[in-house]
Amino acid sequence: MLGLRTRRQIANRAMVGLSMLATAVGLFWLGWIMLTTLRYGLGALSTRLFTQMTPPPGSEGGLLNAFYGSFVMVLIAIVLGTPIGVLAGTFLAEYHRQTRTGAVIRFVNDILLSAPSIVIGLFVYELLIRRIGHFSGWGGGIALAIIMLPVIVRTTDEMLQLLPANLREAAFALGIPRWKVVSAVLYRAASAGILTGVLLAVARISGETAPLLFTALNNQYWSSSPNGPLANVPVVIFQFAMSPYDSWHELAWAGAFIVTMFVLALAVTSRALLAKGKRGQ
Amino acid sequence: MNEGSPGAPRAQPADELRKPAAAEPATASAPRLSARGVNFYYGKHLALDNVSLDFEDRKISAIIGPSGCGKSTLLRIFNRIYSLYPGQRATGSVVLDGEDILARETPVNELRAKVGMVLQTPTPFPMSIQDNVALAIRYHEKLSRVDLDERVENALRQAALWDEVKDVLKKSALSLSGGQQQRLCIARAVAVEPQILLMDEPTAALDPIATLKIEDLLSDLEQRYTIIIVTHNLQQAARVSDLTAFMLMGRLIEFGPTERIFTDPVSKETNAYVTGRFG
Ligand SMILES: Nc1ncnc2c1ncn2[C@@H]1O[C@H](COP(=O)(O)OP(=O)(O)OP(=O)(O)O)[C@@H](O)[C@H]1O
Ligand SMILES: [Mg+2]
Numbered sequence: 001m002l003g004l005r006t007r008r009q010i011a012n013r014a015m016v017g018l019s020m021l022a023t024a025v026g027l028f029w030l031g032w033i034m035l036t037t038l039r040y041g042l043g044a045l046s047t048r049l050f051t052q053m054t055p056p057p058g059s060e061g062g063l064l065n066a067f068y069g070s071f072v073m074v075l076i077a078i079v080l081g082t083p084i085g086v087l088a089g090t091f092l093a094e095y096h097r098q099t100r101t102g103a104v105i106r107f108v109n110d111i112l113l114s115a116p117s118i119v120i121g122l123f124v125y126e127l128l129i130r131r132i133g134h135f136s137g138w139g140g141g142i143a144l145a146i147i148m149l150p151v152i153v154r155t156t157d158e159m160l161q162l163l164p165a166n167l168r169e170a171a172f173a174l175g176i177p178r179w180k181v182v183s184a185v186l187y188r189a190a191s192a193g194i195l196t197g198v199l200l201a202v203a204r205i206s207g208e209t210a211p212l213l214f215t216a217l218n219n220q221y222w223s224s225s226p227n228g229p230l231a232n233v234p235v236v237i238f239q240f241a242m243s244p245y246d247s248w249h250e251l252a253w254a255g256a257f258i259v260t261m262f263v264l265a266l267a268v269t270s271r272a273l274l275a276k277g278k279r280g281q
Numbered sequence: 282m283n284e285g286s287p288g289a290p291r292a293q294p295a296d297e298l299r300k301p302a303a304a305e306p307a308t309a310s311a312p313r314l315s316a317r318g319v320n321f322y323y324g325k326h327l328a329l330d331n332v333s334l335d336f337e338d339r340k341i342s343a344i345i346g347p348s349g350c351g352k353s354t355l356l357r358i359f360n361r362i363y364s365l366y367p368g369q370r371a372t373g374s375v376v377l378d379g380e381d382i383l384a385r386e387t388p389v390n391e392l393r394a395k396v397g398m399v400l401q402t403p404t405p406f407p408m409s410i411q412d413n414v415a416l417a418i419r420y421h422e423k424l425s426r427v428d429l430d431e432r433v434e435n436a437l438r439q440a441a442l443w444d445e446v447k448d449v450l451k452k453s454a455l456s457l458s459g460g461q462q463q464r465l466c467i468a469r470a471v472a473v474e475p476q477i478l479l480m481d482e483p484t485a486a487l488d489p490i491a492t493l494k495i496e497d498l499l500s501d502l503e504q505r506y507t508i509i510i511v512t513h514n515l516q517q518a519a520r521v522s523d524l525t526a527f528m529l530m531g532r533l534i535e536f537g538p539t540e541r542i543f544t545d546p547v548s549k550e551t552n553a554y555v556t557g558r559f560g
Contacts, residue, residue, distance in 0.1 A: 098367065169362055170404035170466065174417035174473060175393030184416055188407045 037260060041253030049254055053222055054236055057245045063255050065222045069137065069230035070206065073216060076141025076226065077205055081148035082198055088149075089156025089194075094182055097161065106157070113150035120146050121211030129215055137226025140216030147208060148201035155197025159190040192277020199270040203263045209234035233259055313338040313507040314359065314477060319373035319383075321354050321363075321531075328354045330531045331373075336477075336524075341499060341508040343522035343539065345515060347554070350528040352511040356479050359509065360396040361389050377477070394421055397470030397506075401482040403462030405454035410437075410446050413454045413465055414472045421473055432472060439505075440468035441498050460491025467498065471506070478502065480510040484517065496521050515555060519543050527551045 002010075038045075048062045055061025088105075096102030124143040129135060160182075167189060171181040187194070212235050219231040233255050240252035312335035321329035329351045336342050344352045354363075361382065363369040374381045382392050394417075406413050414433045418424065424432065433450075437443040442464040446457070454465055463483060470478060484492040499521045502508060512518050518525055519539060526536040527548070535542060535551045546552045 164404075166400055166402055166404045167406070169365065170398075170400055170469075171406065172365060173360055173362055173393055173398035173400075174420075174469065175390040176417055176420045177390055180420055184408075185406045191407075 034257070034260060037253050037257035041250060041255075041257045044247075044250040044254035045257070049251075049258075054220055054231060054240075054251070055247065056220075057243065058247065060247060061251070063233065063236060063251060063258075065219065065231040066233045066236040066255065068222075068224075069140075069216065069219065069232040070234070072226050073137055073140040073144055073212070073230060073232060074202060074206060076138065077144035077148050078198065078202065080142065081145035081152060081201065084145075085149050085152025085197075085201075086156050086194060089153045090160065090182060092153070092157040093160035094178065094186070106154075109150045109153050112146075113154065116210075117143075117147055117208050118210035118214075121214035124211065125214040135215060135217040135229040137216050137228070137230035139214075140212045140230060140232065141226065143211035143215050144205040144208060147205050147211065148198075151201035151204060152194075152197050155200070156190075156194050159193030159197070160186055162193070163189050192273050196270040196274045196277075199266050199273070203266040203270075206263055206266075207234055207259050209238050213238075311338065312336060314375065314377050314509075316355075316358075316375045317373055319355075319358060319371060319375060321351070321358060322370045322372075323354075324368045328531050329358075329371075332528075332531075332533045333373075334526060334533055334536050336507055336509055338507050339503060339505070340523040341503050341510060341521055342524040342526060343518035344509065344511045344526045344528060345513075345518050345554070346528035346534075348513075351531045352528055353481050354531075355528070356398075356481050356509060356511050358383070359477065359479055360393050360398050361387075362393075362398065364389065394473050395475050396477045396479060397473060397475035398479040399463070399466050399470055399481070399483045402486045403459055403466055405457065405462045405465055407453070407455060409451045410454045410457070410465060411450040414468050417469065417473045436468040436472035437465075439471050439502065440464040441494065441501075442468055458491075460487050460494060463487060463491070463495060464498070467495075467502075471502070475506065477507045477509065480508065482511055482513060485513065492517075515543075515557075527554060529554075 048060070050062060050064055050067065052060075052062035053065045054063060088109075092102050092105060096105065121143050124139050124146070128142065129139045132139075163186060167185065168181065171185040172178075176184070212232050216226075216230040216232055216235070218235045218239060219229045221231075223230060237252045237255045237259075240248035240255075243249070315333075315335040317333045319329055319332045320327060332351075332355060344355060346352055357363045358371050358375060359382070361371075363371065371383055373383065375383050377392075377395065380387060382396075406416065408416070411433055414436050415429055418429060418432055434443060434447075437446060442461060445461060446452075446465075449456075454462065457465060463486075467478075467483075484495050487495065496517065499508060499510070503523075510518075510522065522539045524537065525539040525542040527534045527542060527546070527550070529550055535546055535548045537547075542551060543555050546555060
């Protein structure tokens with residue numbers, strides 16, 4: 001029989017070893033994905049990517065229209081999703097922290113959070129696209145906003161609840177009403193956390209393909225208006241990767257590399273923001 | 282914690298003492314705030330049992346007693362901050378300016394403008410020093426820029442902070458030291474020009490020098506405000522307060538001039554506590 005101390009040391013070493021292994025496994029796939037996309041997309045990685053339109057089969061080109069379309073739709077999603085999400089999160093944290101209503105809304109929000117994005121794409125297709133009769137960038141933006149929404153609701157709710165009770169009491173003790181306490185004091189104190197939520201939500205939607213297939217579809221040409229079909233990176237990757245043309249494959253890999261890098265950068269930024277917010281308090 | 286068994290039999294005489302004790306300071310001047318038969322409940326748990334006392338205008342009253350006796354609970358009734366939490370409830374009456382502040386119809390934000398509060402740990406808001414002080418003034422009154430700046434300066438002067446921050450008013454309040462942050466919280470509270478200042482162990486999180494600064498400040502503030510301060514530090518109560526209330530297990534045991542409470546208390550429990558035999 002080993003001593004208690006020795007047994008604990010062995011258990012500790014085993015746990016450390018296992019968690020390091022798990023981390024390594026996770027990092028390994030990430031590294032592999034990055035390297036593979038880089039290797040196959042390298043040929044297409046040039047300034048052409050950002051200056052030329054998606055080419056017809058067999059010829060050279062870039063992804064400018066797809067980047068632009070993705071940018072516009074993500075922007076629409078941010079503009080629609082952020083205020084609604086932040087307000088709903090505030091409603092939960094400040095007005096229904098411990099109520100039944102709050103619990104029910106949180107539950108429904110969690111379901112929305114894990115709803116398959118293709119369902120949301122279909123939903124917008126039925127509700128909007130079929131009615132207006134053509135694919136549209138607005139539809140894409142709205143579908144992405146619906147995917148962002150529960151992420152923002154949840155982080156806002158959590159970040160506001162995490163604030164120290166003292167801060168809230170000190171603000172209320174000045175005799176200012178709840179809306180003012182929330183908007184002037186609590187939002188500022190939780191701003192880093194809420195922003196992190198928005199960034200993570202953006203990271204989540206930037207690679208979404210399914211909801212865009214049903215809404216914005218794609219557009220081979222330059223189109224600056226979201227009123228019609230709009231090119232976007234995920235659908236272009238999907239279409240090009242499925243094609244038999246080598247030049248399209250290269251573009252698809254390059255697009256995949258850039259989207260992955262973008263999401264990675266967002267994740268790192270949001271981490272840094274959160275750490276900075278914590279130190280500031 | 283507190284000596285459990287002797288506490289119960291002694292409760293009887295302490296009960297009788299309450300009347301003269303509460304009446305005692307009333308001879309000096311009219312009370313600013315008077316509590317009558319206040320009970321407080323955390324859910325079903327009775328945390329204050331029939332507390333009655335009068336706080337005098339422009340005097341510093343200290344509330345002392347062992348941990349968990351209900352000092353903070355009592356203080357938090359006077360600005361109804363407890364009402365932020367469902368399940369917390371006070372009964373009885375607390376009269377300020379002829380009105381019962383516990384009455385449902387009392388507008389709570391107006392009450393809090395009259396009764397300021399400083400908490401145990403400094404709670405600067407994440408904004409500039411100036412905005413910390415100006416925030417509540419802006420809400421309660423519509424002042425011109427010049428008047429507002431003057432009010433901010435005045436509040437910071439009252440909190441003995443002006444000289445240290447006058448050149449950095451736009452800097453984040455989070456950049457101040459703990460002691461400065463606490464004085465900022467005092468400035469923020471007095472900026473609304475309240476009548477009463479509630480302080481719950483305002484120096485508990487500060488070093489001795491910062492503590493001394495705040496204690497010095499209290500005697501200046503006393504000229505303008507009725508101050509009720511909760512403290513664990515008996516020397517502090519003796520140093521700064523005019524009147525002292527001693528509480529034990531949710532009840533007010535004795536309330537009177539600080540000097541008498543510390544040198545010649547009526548109650549045996551008070552005597553035991555101020556001489557350091559328990560608590
Ligand atoms: N939020 C709460 N919920 C339930 N019970 C509480 C709550 N806050 C305080 N109590 C209880 O009420 C009683 C009085 O607490 P209170 O905080 O007023 O004591 P205190 O005299 O301020 O103590 P301390 O000196 O430690 O600050 C204690 O028994 C405590 O356990
Ligand atoms: Mg306390």
